[in-house]
Amino acid sequence: MEMTLLGTGAPAGLPRPDCPCAVCATALGAAARGATALLVDGTLLLDLTPGAALAAARAGRSLTGVRQVLLSHPHDGPAVEVPAGLPQPGRVPDGRELALLTGHRVRALALDAPGTGYAVTGPDGQRVLYLPPGGGPAGVEEQSVEPYDMVLGDVLGRPDALARLRAAGAVGPTTDVVAVHIGHEVPPGGELLRRLAAAGARAVPDGTTLTVGVYEDVPDVPRRTLVLGGARSGKSVEAERRLEAFPDVLYVATGGLRNGDGEWAARVALHRERRPGSWRTVETCDLVPLLKDDEGAPLLVDCLSLWLTDAMDSVGAWDDAEWAGGGERALRARVTELTDAVRHTRRTVVAVSNEVGSGIVPATASGRRYRDELGRLNAAFAAECEHVLLVVAGQSLPLRT
Secondary structure (H helix, E strand, O other): OEEEEEEOEOOOOEOOOOOOOHHHHHOOHHHOEOEOEEEEOOOEEEOOOOOHHHHHHHOOOOOOOOOEEEOOOOOOOOOOOOOOOOOOOEOOOOOOEEEOOOOOEEEEEOEOOOOOEEEEEOOOOOEEEEOOOOOOEOOHHHOOOOOOOEEEEOOOOOHHHHHHHHHHOOOOOOOEEEEOOEOOOOOOOHHHHHHHHHOOOEOOOOOOEEEOOOOOOOOOOOOEEEEEEOOOOOHHHHHHHOOOOOOOOEEEEOOOOOOOOHHHHHHHHHHHHHOOOOOEEEEOOOHHHHHHOOOOOOEEEEOHHHHHHHHHHHOOOOOHHHHHHHHHHHHHHHHHHHHHHHHHOOOOEEEEEEOOOOOOOOOOHHHHHHHHHHHHHHHHHHOOOOEEEEEEOOEEEEEEO
């Protein structure tokens, strides 16, 4: 099957004509996107959008062979004019299958949001799933689904839907995941591509024709990622974002509850509210056994700076005499054990740590010792990671990709 993406943007397009935001102001050239519409083998049109005939012509395609037009979601605003010669658009009822004379079969999937998803099977047996903006399949967790060859959906807006498809087996290692319905919530260019690569997905410009089943060089999801940043920089949000399209993540909280500290409890509650409901949480600083569990779910460790605090407590690092009498050697051994475990782990790991070496020099010897040891830990941990990010003012800067 061939899929021509007449548009890849959100329903309002990108840039939005009424929006003065920075993303819309810079969405020019290949970064501009019309509302998503998909032409399948020149015969099936999924979602009719304004200017579809011109978009097809720009892509080197024609709509004259279209025999069926299906809508996937409610279209706001004025009614879209149906180009001459096209059949009137319709929708397939949930659970029903439509057979076309061309040999294509289209099955309608129920969603957890308004709209309909379409599973298209081509004459050659290849299978494609197309999801509308903001939608994910309903009840997919209870199903056992063979992997689709290609999935097109709202990867950025509904990463949890992609996680559920992965959990059900509908998205496998060879599934080509293509992001559509792209709006102005994510900056275009490098940041867009980095976020999609973290989810095992990619984006293409409007007018691109994709051949289902052909291998594409999609960036692999990094096995080990370190996210650095200062206080309230957005580093934890960035770390969580890198795993939100995957099911069964184990969130490792190294800070504990700190009974009686109301401000800390509020921070912990905020982090918990952000996490997907399918994630599990364990509160521990014993990271090495988790890293050695090769069969375990992806790990999100938040954060290494609190792990270091616990390690320095355990070796008496705050006392000068204990530090000189063996505490420093003991801490070095703990750090080496951790970084060796990171080097040999087969789990996907995203770790968070504070970057504290760029500010004011601490006034106390213990503060300076902690700053120095955290710098060493961050450097040693980063050396074992495929991907290292620095988050500043909510902006993610790749240090190693």
